[in-house]
Amino acid sequence: MSSPLATAHASRAPRPDAPxxxxxxxxxxxxxxxxxxxxxxxIPDVGLSGQKKLKAxxxxxxxxxxxxxxxxxxxxxxxxxxxxxxxxxxxxxxxxQRQILHGTKDVGRPKLDSARDRITDINPFVKLTTYETVxxxxxxxxxxxxxxxxxxxxxxxPTRYLVNDACVILGKPNVYGSIFRFEGQxxxxxxxxxxxxxxxxxxxxxxxxxxxxxxxxxxxxxPGLIGTIQATxxxxxxxxxxxxLIGRLLLVDALGARFRTVKLRKDPECxxxxxxxxxxxIDYQEFCGVPQANAEAKRDRELPExxxxxxxERQKAGDxxxxxxxxxxxxxxxxxxxxxxxxxxxxxxxxxxxxDGKRDIVVHCRSGVRSAKAVRQLQGAGFARVWNLAGGILxxxxxxxxxVPKY
Amino acid sequence: MPATLFLPAVLAKFAxxxxxxxxxxxxxxxxxGVATRFPALxxxxxxxxxxxxxxxxxxxxxxxxxxxxxxxxxxxDGDELTVVPAIAGG
Numbered sequence: 001m002s003s004p005l006a007t008a009h010a011s012r013a014p015r016p017d018a019p020x021x022x023x024x025x026x027x028x029x030x031x032x033x034x035x036x037x038x039x040x041x042x043i044p045d046v047g048l049s050g051q052k053k054l055k056a057x058x059x060x061x062x063x064x065x066x067x068x069x070x071x072x073x074x075x076x077x078x079x080x081x082x083x084x085x086x087x088x089x090x091x092x093x094x095x096x097q098r099q100i101l102h103g104t105k106d107v108g109r110p111k112l113d114s115a116r117d118r119i120t121d122i123n124p125f126v127k128l129t130t131y132e133t134v135x136x137x138x139x140x141x142x143x144x145x146x147x148x149x150x151x152x153x154x155x156x157x158p159t160r161y162l163v164n165d166a167c168v169i170l171g172k173p174n175v176y177g178s179i180f181r182f183e184g185q186x187x188x189x190x191x192x193x194x195x196x197x198x199x200x201x202x203x204x205x206x207x208x209x210x211x212x213x214x215x216x217x218x219x220x221x222x223p224g225l226i227g228t229i230q231a232t233x234x235x236x237x238x239x240x241x242x243x244x245l246i247g248r249l250l251l252v253d254a255l256g257a258r259f260r261t262v263k264l265r266k267d268p269e270c271x272x273x274x275x276x277x278x279x280x281x282i283d284y285q286e287f288c289g290v291p292q293a294n295a296e297a298k299r300d301r302e303l304p305e306x307x308x309x310x311x312x313e314r315q316k317a318g319d320x321x322x323x324x325x326x327x328x329x330x331x332x333x334x335x336x337x338x339x340x341x342x343x344x345x346x347x348x349x350x351x352x353x354x355x356d357g358k359r360d361i362v363v364h365c366r367s368g369v370r371s372a373k374a375v376r377q378l379q380g381a382g383f384a385r386v387w388n389l390a391g392g393i394l395x396x397x398x399x400x401x402x403x404v405p406k407y
Numbered sequence: 408m409p410a411t412l413f414l415p416a417v418l419a420k421f422a423x424x425x426x427x428x429x430x431x432x433x434x435x436x437x438x439x440g441v442a443t444r445f446p447a448l449x450x451x452x453x454x455x456x457x458x459x460x461x462x463x464x465x466x467x468x469x470x471x472x473x474x475x476x477x478x479x480x481x482x483x484d485g486d487e488l489t490v491v492p493a494i495a496g497g
Binding site: 063065066067068152153154155156157160177178179180181182183184185200201202203204205209210211212213216218223249251253255256260261262263264265267 | 415416417425451460461462463464466469470471473474489491492493494495496497
């Protein structure tokens with residue numbers, strides 16, 4: 001097949017930072033590069049011409065997190081000449097279990113800084129352009145327009161629809177990957193003939209229905225599996241070889257060790273790639289119901305609250321009250337507040353009858369979100385003296401008892 | 408007409424496994440049967456009116472049911488139905 005990138009950019013200016021670059025045109029390979037890419041060059045399907053295509057390619061990675069890590073590492077190692085990286089986050093300890101672009105020494109640094117260090121170490125021939133910003137409807141087209149391929153390594157629905165629509169509008173292939181716990185999905189959207197993300201999921205789920213990795217967890221290896229599939233797809237598109245995942249959705253079940261593909265069709269009614277009603281980027285937060293969810297969260301914060309310090313004070317004074325923990329049993333095993341009783345939120349409605357409405361009740365969870373829901377249930381059932389522990393067990397650890405681990 | 412319904416892990420916890428056998432002559436009947444057996448799963452497969460959500464896609468033998476009549480798509484003995492919900496983690 002011919003490469004979808006056949007029309008990609010003409011010759012490029014030599015880069016002074018690369019060895020021997022000054023006397024070579026940008027798509028020629030130096031002796032150092034020929035040695036470095038030896039194992040590609042001896043594959044007939046790649047060869048010198050393929051490696052030059054990789055060097056000339058311009059690939060934009062949205063997100064330098066779980067998926068972005070293997071993507072950046074492997075695409076840089078493979079010799080993709082121009083890599084753009086969009087991220088605004090700083091490295092956190094909870095990232096290190098899967099985000100192998102960043103190390104322990106990088107905690108607290110911007111992810112783009114640690115990414116630059118790693119990528120430069122892996123392959124100094126790569127020209128890396130970083131964008132330390134949230135991708136928005138205002139900047140997406142401007143950033144994406146300079147690239148041949150976009151790879152979606154984001155972690156939320158609004159940005160996924162934004163990336164999709166921007167790719168459809170600009171005619172850029174969108175290499176998609178998404179993960180949760182032990183399972184993942186991958187596909188190639190927004191090619192000229194293929195379907196787009198909206199053909200698969202016309203609308204996002206309401207906020208809160210589908211837990212994020214931060215809420216539900218993810219196996220550290222899983223972004224490695226899906227990210228390397230995305231990297232493979234990007235390289236296939238650049239080289240114009242193989243059968244890309246266009247019109248197919250790959251479903252990966254790591255626990256079952258099962259890979260399955262289902263067929264995706266381009267929806268003629270799709271407002272993005274079908275009818276082309278979407279001619280400019282919209283408000284994706286609004287589209288995904290985020291403002292409404294934020295308003296609900298704000299209402300939750302207006303519920304009666306108690307701070308960790310106030311709770312500790314009440315416990316110290318020997319006050320008579322019930323402390324209810326609405327987290328899951330596996331979270332209870334990690335950390336707990338002394339004196340608490342576990343009633344997971346899922347079984348809370350059926351346990352309401354066991355609670356004494358005449359006593360003061362303090363409810364807590366990990367961060368205060370789930371316990372707010374429990375407080376609402378209690379209020380709805382007529383309980384008058386109920387408080388939500390502000391900030392949950394995380395803030396309890398910060399402000400009262402650092403011996404309680406945070407997770 | 409027994410068909411096999413494949414659930415992702417995120418939904419399987421509301422049923423008794425990732426692979427369910429269910430009877431029905433249409434996808435809608437298979438889904439309704441499973442929804443009756445597993446009430447906690449029901450609102451995650453379809454809305455209160457029994458219609459599919461735009462963020463949960465069903466594949467009948469790897470083909471998107473939206474192009475085969477949606478929940479009215481006919482199910483044959485031994486067919487495989489795969490449920491694919493939107494996930495956003497990265």
